[in-house]
Amino acid sequence: MPNPITFAEALELTANARRCVLLGNGFSIAQAGGNFSYANLLEHSGLEAGSPIRRIFEELNTIDFEEVMHALEHAAKIEAAYGANDRSELFRNDAGGLREALIHAVRDVHPAIQYDVPEAQHQACAEFLNKFCCLFTLNYDLLLYWVVLNSEARQHSDGFGLGDEVRGFRTFRERAHCSTYYLHGALHLFLNEQLETQKRIVTSATIIDDIAASIRWLKQLPLYVAEGSSSQKKSKIYSIPYLRHCYERLSELTGSLFVFGHSVAENDVHIYDAIFESDIDKFVFCVHRPENGWDHIRESLARYVERRGDIEFHYVDASSANVWGASS
C-alpha cells in the first residue's frame, strides 16, 4: 500500500475546514483490548438453540428482536380474537420471555468493567473526539455515550437537549444542537408511539438497569438497527424519522470525514453510498493493521475512488490515532 500517514499528519491536512468522524465497531473493540465484541445481540441472549423463540428467529429469517416481538404479540392478539385463549397465553408468555432475553443480551455485551473506563482512557478518547466537530457512530452500544458524558468531550451533544425530561425520557428534536449521530440507533434510545425517538436519561451507573426496566415494564424496545444486509438496514433507517435524520446529515456533510474502526463491509454499503453522495472534499480512512488490511480496503473503496475524482483520499495507520491512549 502507499505509505499510510499518521493521524497527526491527517489532522494537519484537514486543519482548515469542518472535520467529522465516523466510528465503527473497532472503536469499541479497541477500548477493551479486544474483549468487547458483539456480532449481534441474539448471540448474547441466552436463548437456547431449538427453543420456540429461537425457532421464530429462524423461521422469520431475522436476528431483529423487534420483528420477533411483533410476531408474538400479533399472534397472541389474533388467537384471542379466535377465542383460543390458551394459545394466546402461550404467545404472550414468550413475548415476556423475549423481553428478558433482550435484557440479558444488553447486560452481556456491557460487562461491569465497561462502567469504569479508566480515567486515562477517558482523557485520551475525549482528546480524540474533540478533534471533530461532529461524531457519527454505527455502534449501538453505550460506550460513546459514556465517554461523552463523563469526560472532557462534553462539547458534543446528541440533539436530546431541548426536550423536557418526562418520566426519565427526553425527546429528540431536529432543531436542537446536535453533533452526535447514532446512525444505527443505540440501546439507550427508545421510540414512543408517535415514532419520536426518546433518550433514557442516565442516573449514574444504573443506565443498564434503567434500560432493563424500560424493556420489562414499559414494554418498549431499544431503537437499534440489527445486523443484516445493507438493504434491510436501509429499510429500517427509512422507517424511523430519527435514523433517517441522522442518515441525511451524513449525506450532506462538507469538509473532511475520518473513518475509524470500520472495514467497508458489504452490509454497510448504504453508509458509504451516503458518504460519497455528500460534499466532502477529503476522506481519511484509518486502516487497522495496514500490513494485513490494505488489500481489502483498497478493493472495497475502489468504486468510490473512481466515482468521486473530486475527493482526496488519505489513509492513516489507525494505531497512530491512540484513541484510547498510547498503550491500547
Added chain:
Amino acid sequence: MTKLITFEQAIEDSSQHKKRHLILGNGFSIGCKPKIFSYKRLYEQADFSTNPEIEKVFEALNTQDFEVVLRALETSATITPIYTGKPGAASRMTAHAEVVKETLVQTIASNHPAIPAEVTDPQFWACRQFLSHFLAPGGGHVFTMNYDLLLYWALMHDDMPFDENPPQLRKNDGFGNDEDDPDTDYVVWQGETSAHSADVLYLHGGLHLFDAGAQLQKYTWVRKGDSLIEQARGAINHDKFPLFVAEGKSQQKQTKIRHNAYLYQCLKVLSANAGTGTHCFFIYGHSLAKNDDHILRRLGRGRFKTLYVGIYGDPDFDDNKRIIGRARELAALRHQRNPLEVKFFDAASANVWGA
C-alpha cells in the same frame, strides 16, 4: 357573506407571486366520476359478513389498515406450527390472509374506474388545461391527498389532437428506472434527493405505488396494459403492498406517513414550499376536514402569503361556511410577521373536467 371570485380571477390575482402550488382533495376525483368515487373508508365498504372472525382480528389489532392485518396473519401463520407441532394449525390464519387480500383488491376495484378509457378524452384535456396553471414550465408543484389514479392518468394523457398549443406539463414524480434491472415493468423512487426536483407529489401514496421493502416501485401504465385490479392482485400476490394512506384520524395518518420515506419526503417538500414567502397555494376539492390536519397545519405554520380555497356552490351553505371558517383558522395560526391572506374562488368555474 363571503364573496367568491372566479378561478380565472384567482389565477390572475396569484400572478403577483413567484410560484403557484396546488393541493387536490377528493372533490377532484368525485367531480370526474361521482358514482364511482365515494371516498368512504375502504374498511367500511369491505364486506366481511361471511367471515366475522376477520372483523374481530381487525378489532383485536386495533386497526382498519388492511396491510397491518394481512402481515400479522401471515407472520402468525408462520410461527404457529412451532408451538402446536401440527401442520394444519395455522390453516385458519392462512385462509383469512387470502380473504383479506382478495377483499382489498375487490374493494379498491369497485371504487375506481378499471382503465383510463372510462374517462373521456375531453375530460382529460380539460383537466390538463387546469393543471397547466401549476405545472407549466417554471411553475410550482401539484400535491394530491388522493390515492386514486386520476391525476396520474391525466398527466400521462399527453395527446391533445384538436388543440394547436397543447399545454406542456411537468410531470416528474421522482421515480426512475431500476438501475439494477432497467427492463422491468415498474420504475423505482430515486430517494430524497430526487424528491426536491419532483413536480407531482402523492401525499397519501397512490394505488400505482407499491412498497417492495427496500424499494418503492411505481407500476407504469405505459409499460403495462393490465387493468388496475389485475395489477393490484398481481402485486399483492408477490408480497408488494400498494402504498396508500386511507384510514384513520390525522394522528394515525401522520404515523403512517412518518414510517415511510417517500410520504415523509413529500410532506417535507410541502412544508418547504409553504415556508417560502414568495409562493402561493391553491386548494381544490378539499373540505379542510380535521383528519387532514397533519397536512393543513403545515400551511398554517408556513410563510407564503396567499391561500386560494375552492368553494362548491353557495358560500352560505353550512358546509361551505364551515370550510371558510376552517381556512380562517389556518390563517390564525400565523405569526403576526407573516400574515396569511385567504381568498375563496368558485370551484365550478375552474371547469376541471370540462364545462
